[in-house]
Amino acid sequence: MSTTTDGKTIMEIAGRPAFELNRVALSIWTKLAAGHSPQEISSQVAKEFSAPEELASKDVDHFIEKLKRHLLIYDN
Numbered sequence: 001m002s003t004t005t006d007g008k009t010i011m012e013i014a015g016r017p018a019f020e021l022n023r024v025a026l027s028i029w030t031k032l033a034a035g036h037s038p039q040e041i042s043s044q045v046a047k048e049f050s051a052p053e054e055l056a057s058k059d060v061d062h063f064i065e066k067l068k069r070h071l072l073i074y075d076n
Contacts, residue, residue: 019070024049028063032073038064 010020021029027048031041038060046056067073 024059025063028060029067032064032067 007023019025024045027045028041031044036044038057042053042057042060045051045060046053049056051059064073068075
């Protein structure tokens with residue numbers, strides 16, 4: 001991963017830039033990599049960014065679906 005001058009994170013796959021992550025997406029990615037469930041992540045993101053839990057849950061679900069579509073994560 002690398003960081004842009006405006007503070008966004010670039011996730012590289014096979015050495016090539018693949019996704020630009022904002023702070024929320026980076027937080028979700030980090031928590032997924034640590035093994036947290038989507039429900040845990042939603043709750044933590046809501047607290048971390050002072051957002052309504054419903055909005056955090058939608059953001060988490062949307063990001064997870066995007067990662068699945070790009071075959072970066074999968075269901076067990």
